[in-house]
Amino acid sequence: MTQRQTTSRTGRVEPLRLGLRLSGSRRGVRLARRLAVQQFTEWTGLPHHSDAAYAVALVTDELAANAVAHGTVPGRDFRLTLLLPTEGVLRVEVTDTRPERGLVHPVNAAATPDAESGRGLLLVAVYSARWGYACRDALTKTVWAEIAYR
Template sequence: MTQPHLADETRPRTPTHHLTLRFSSTRRGARLARQLAVQQLTEWTGLPYDSDPARTVALVTAELASNAVRHGSLPGRDFRLTLLHLPQTFRIEVTDTRPERPAPPVTPQPADESSGRGLILVQAYTDRWGCTSNDGYTKTVWAEVPLRTTRS
């Protein structure tokens, strides 16, 4: 079930595991964040790399991290990735240095547009997602990937 776009929420439930790291606001930083997220998911849950949740974590982390690099960075400022293993979900949080909220996903996208579909994918593949801003300097875009798998 997807919550309304950009619902504010405090961090839910107590995580089984959590990890927070900073990455450079570059394409390389976004790629490393994606790789780390999948690695942590598989390590914490025992799910294989080719499971549906692992693929979804890769897609969602790639989108949130690339948005932080492309739209949310200021020169010389990193973005922060926080991963939380919750009872039924894997929560991905990306905090960047621009407090402006992302624009709502627009559907349908014009066929000739080469970008702008990322948050639509995040909305489609996650149970819930949103954006929080706890200060005037940063924002955190978060998404929760269900841990149930349909593959055997």
């Protein structure tokens, strides 16, 4: 599972990257969270119990859980992609199969105090340096978050 930086033909160093398809289930969400933290700690050398690893776990869990709950067609998987584009930033991307279901910014959809859900993207916004989403084709939507560490 270890990925290494590679040098392109132009001499440019490509970022570390890992991409996986996971089942659109609670088990897939749990596996995404564990794999993201494991890969993050392997790439950065930071411990599993660091604040940065906690942020990676929380953000990955929220993005993957949203993909499973709102973004997948039954029987379809979601894709987790991890990128280390520069020192000090990890980018987590989760791609689902429902591009017609855009995101509502958490400020515009604040949950009531007694609501049992509706705060996931607010947590993503708090723990991420930047986040957003893009529909790159007619069949998928990618939600991404960049987590600063160190």
